[in-house]
Amino acid sequence: MALFKSRLQEFLRKHKNNVSDSGASKIHQAPIYAIVASVFIIFSGIAYISCSIINSSVQDLESAKLTQLHKIGQDYIDMALQKSLARASIIAEMPAVVDLFGARKRDQLYDELKDLYKDQKNKYGSGAAQFIIPPAISFLRLHKPEAYGDDISFRPMILEALADQAPIKGISISRDGPYLYGVAPVKDAKGKFLGVFEMSQSFDMLATSLKNAYGIESAVFFDEELLEKNATQINREVFSDKNRFGIFVKLTSTNWDLISNLIEPSSINSSKPIEPFTKDFEGNHYGVVVIPLLNPAGTHLGQLVLFNDLNINQAVAKKLCVLVWMFSLFGAVLISGVFLVVVKGGILKPLAKLSENMDLLATGQKPDPIDLHDYQGPVQSIARSYQELADKHQSDN
């Protein structure tokens, strides 16, 4: 123990010698450390604010991107509806169709249109196509000619088209499932209303188009209860457990493995507009947009969920923040260095040493000799004056 104590005392004495040689004992360290700490705090603050601004800008960018995603989704729905209506209008105005439909010749009408419909279905993703007569009776289903004569008054869009005798478009759940429909009135040459013809586009085609054009992943969900009630002839596989998602069932998707990991039933289960949100999965950052699917009467039928990869923004933001912090560290360290070396090393320490020597001189003790080369600038003139004073004091003694 005694050995340890003596060693410690020796170390402290040596250490004291080392630092006191430069006169540091006379300097008030607190203000210097306060300034250095202030420099670090200021640079940290600058870095923090810069990173906050970068992150905020990235969020704004993401928000703009998600708004754009929403717009693209909505535009594609409108475009699909417009296509359906255009096709329905063309067919509804074909003279042969008008004649055969007016004469209620079902078989001839089917023969007239079956090849055309097959092409539309196989090449362009057209869905259900149907002639309807008032009050709301299916006259001919081109996609299923054997099923006709049933009442379809459960579809508000058809009732509206029949009542207004005007073109209409919108999402609707028919016996065969949900489609994007265009309904065109069929009138003979004299303008007599014969009924309506509807043509549709499948949601598969919508999702595929979005994926091919923009690389947007999507999933289409419909209310299970509405689907079960109205789409009596839909493929029952839609209602399988793997497709069930809260109150919805998944009708189609482009990448279910990914999508099922990004959303939960609760995140899309709302009849009110859902704000776009972001989600991270397997180290990737995705933006999610939910577009409500409404029929023309405004009834909420389901959701179109769109996903976009936002990784690039995040990566850039992260890189920028790291660089900002690194340069701030450089700034703080270098400015502190300049301050410490110039102010403390060039001014304060030499002054402290001179002050110490002056004290010794004043108390009549012999001060250490100084080397004028160690004193720079204005301190050098003080040192020179001290040297003269010390020399004079020595010669007087």
Added chain:
Amino acid sequence: MKIHSFFKVALSVGFCLLSSFSQAETESLTSIPRDLGLPVVVNTSINFLEVKSINENEGNFDAIVDTRLIWVDHRLAYNKALAPRGFIDYRDDEATKRLSEIWRPFAYYKNRIGDPISEVKDLRIYPDGTVNYLRRIEAKFASDFDLTSFPYDQQQLAVHLISRTEPSNRVVFVYTDKDLSFSNSSKTSKIDGWDVGNVSLERSVEEGLRGTKYPELTASLKITRQPFGATSTIIVPLFCCLLIPLLVVWLNTLNSEEHEGFGMSNTEIACFPMTGIFAVVALQFTVNGSYSSLGQSDNLVMRLFALNYVMLGFSFFVSVLLYRFYVLKRLFGRFVQDEFFVYLCWAAPALCFGVAWAIIAIA
């Protein structure tokens, strides 16, 4: 005799006609199906059954891959009664023979190296004319490895499928959710040193001559490197090497009575940068031996090596300018030299490890 000759000639003509008719039928089946319009849509999926090895230095990997192509050719439609199982199945040689008789998309593996080690074919033709062609091959595939973030990196093991005989206005490779599901149906369970992710599919085209575009589909298996091995063998030693140049300032002391203000002389200190250079060069030699591709690109490891060399250079400058020629003392006096030395003791490691952290964080 004459009657016999007549029959012989008639029979020959009959055979010729039959054979030419049969040939014409075969030719028509090998032509591209147009009844659904062009381009013919080929639903494509690629499943990585097993990844046997990954050779980053050579830029390739060995894998067993299933490729499924589905298209519709209504000319092949037949009566359902002929296929009690719902389809007619052809395997291997039978499949090869049948494929030579019908049209099929000539899909080549763009990045395959050499011939496949093994190959199995399965062809199913459904009554409605849907053709489902499944091909399993074990082969070596070229792959680009982006080592920028090594060893905290993710890689994509890609298989590129391309049709060079039919351009994209005649054939197009597409995929749906079902194809993606097939591509992820039997996940590669384990690859040594890697965590296995999902397979993603991506369509693209390759530009040909005169504006021709060839359809391409890329299946990429995402894999994430398990970083512990490389961290302990490369990153930790690199960080330790960063400490060597810092010893030049940490081990010296201020002492006004010796060596112009320093406790140790230049000759005692200069051995640290020398030792450091040997250590870093030896480490780089070892790393380049194990991961030759690392040395040929800009990546985290090379940046850390660069930082090591910069720090060694710094330690040489400190050793020579500060301890040997006392530049600061000669220019500005002892107090500035002392303060600069004290400053270096904390500023040099702060900046050094700050940059090292930034290099890793950016990667």
